[in-house]
Amino acid sequence: MKYLLAIYENPGVWNGLPERVRADVHEGRHRFVEEIGASGELLGRITLGDLSHGAVVQVRDGLTWVTGGLHAERADHLVGCYVVECESRERAHAIAAMIPDTGIEGLGIEVRPIAFSVGVGV
Template sequence: MKYLLILNINPDVLAALPAEEQQAIGAGHQKFMDTIKASGEFHSTVALQQPAQSSVVKVRNGVPAVTDGPFVESKEFLGGYYLVDVASRDRAHELAAMIPDAGIEGLGVEVRGIEFADGI
């Protein structure tokens, strides 16, 4: 079964960490990717740009409009994800616990099963 391990980022939390802890996060993500690739559970991953670099497209009365945004009310935003293919939900939880973000106060890793996918 495929699970999305969702990284919800709070830049204020990350900025408050000492530089060595910030560097350890990157190294921890690389170690995590090496682990799930070696086990065959890795499917894909993406890191997203911050919301300030995004835009929103809306079509009203057949006319598309592009605006800055989204403007989120929360300090947290979707920063990226890992898509893993594992034997069970429990295994997805085990993997999520290996991601450095899970060990940082104010952050976490959301685990969500894939209901439907086409082409993955």
């Protein structure tokens, strides 16, 4: 089964972490990619650009509205994801637990089964 491991960060939490802790998280993510890549379970990864370059597009009554930035009411934001293929939901949870973000209050990993994919190598 394939799973999306979505990385969510609260910018206030992330920016409030000491530089060494942020560096440790980045280093831990690299180790995670190496380990899960070597196991053959990692199918891909995506890192999203700066939140300030995001936009929300909505269509209402035939008119398209583009709002700069993201939904401000959300405290946490999607910053990237990994796509893995493993034998069970429990294994997907165990893989997610290896990502260092899970050990920091205000950061987290959402695990979702992929029901369908096409064209992105997954």
